[in-house]
Amino acid sequence: MARWKKYLMFLLIFILFIVPANFFTGSLLFKSSNSHGLSNDYYIVENGRPMILIRNICSMIGAGIEWNKDTKEILCTKGIVEIKMALKSETVYVNGVAKSLDAAIQVKGGKALVPLSFPWKDMNIGVSWNAKKKSLTVTKGPIVFFGDSLTQGFGLKKYFTSGNLINKGVSANTTKDALKRVNDVIGNKPDKVFIMLGTNDIWTLREEEDIMDNYNEIINKIRSACPYVEIIVQSVLPMGKNALARNPDVSNKGIESLNTRIKDMVKVCSLKYVDIGILLKDKNGNMSDKYTKDGVHINSSAYDLWAKKIKDMVQ
Incomplete structure (x- = not known):
């Protein structure tokens, strides 16, 4: 066996058995x-x-x-x-x-x-x-995912190798609800926080200004207590035609408007913004039927895309 092959084999053994x-x-x-x-x-x-x-x-x-x-x-x-x-x-x-x-x-x-x-x-x-x-x-510190049922349903351990992940998603949460429990995030002294909030605000027809006030207060509270934290804000997902039919007062134009405001906030606060919604849209700008049944909650194929988009950040 050539000398370089012996060295390569030794190096592989070293990595497998010496590096913890x-x-x-x-x-x-x-x-x-x-x-x-x-x-x-x-x-x-x-x-x-x-x-x-x-x-x-x-x-x-x-x-x-x-x-x-x-x-x-x-x-x-x-x-x-x-x-x-x-x-x-x-x-x-x-x-x-x-x-x-x-x-x-x-x-x-x-x-x-x-x-x-x-x-x-x-x-x-x-x-x-x-x-x-x-x-x-x-x-x-750990990486915390903070949001509503969309986050709650995200099987983090299925997708990411980091062993220090915490899911703080709670079903039906609005930004106002999340603000009330932001200390659940702060108490973990996180290294990173991924936030996705706003779907339930849109569904309950909360004013955009109120949503943004809550968002800003959430960011300020996390940063004040954990100035070292990296905050990644993810877009509000579009809704599918089934959801829009059940609640005709809701529109994806309203969601796009909110996402524009969120992007502006992220820029001012020097945070990171990730557009997850664009991965799930059909040609009409609605959430594609192949990613949802009820038009709001997403299936495993959608979570696959979400995880792939942020994979390099979850480390």
Whole structure:
């Protein structure tokens, strides 16, 4: 067997038996390995203490990171949390508030390294070092899905490999109902929140202005309590002809108008917007019969499309 084939086989065995199973889930454990350099992707050890490659960790946890060549500063962002730092400094600024580190920020090989005392908790991230095992553990909060019966019926574990998913969908909920129980979301200290609300508001003919007031208050409450959270707002789904026949005061034009308002809110608040409804429409702009029986609730084929659309975000 050629040398490269032997090496490839050894590498596959290493991945299967050395890298822990939770490497691929919401709780990430990275073990040091001099022979394969796995540790060098995330940290190096100096004088018995880890120094962590900030860009790689930020990429892993979904945080933004930028280098300002003019001020020679690094800006790390997660949600509305901004952490500003300068090279060779032992002080970082979290939304303008100074916090001290136990070692200065370093640069090696063109990459910035920060000590374990970096304010990870401000981004709702747990980072710990086991000196005996020489292993770094990184944990983050759960991903919460918040909505009505459409969300409640979403079998998350069927579609996503992340083991830290919470479904907070409740049948018949309006935005007003969801606002009353938003603490159910906040109490989980989520890393991400996916929101889909508005169908029952439309069905009960609630004024668009009231819906948007509730939406804004939901967003503000989540952000105020969890400034590190990433919020993904999903479109209100169109209704099928069966639902429109039962409630002639409802129209998909009204849903389109609400979605336009929601998109405007998302832009102003610097959130993410995902149009799920466009995946389910027929040529007339109604929800296609192949995705629904009653014109409101969706079947497994629709959930398949929904899951595929957001799959890369659920990690």
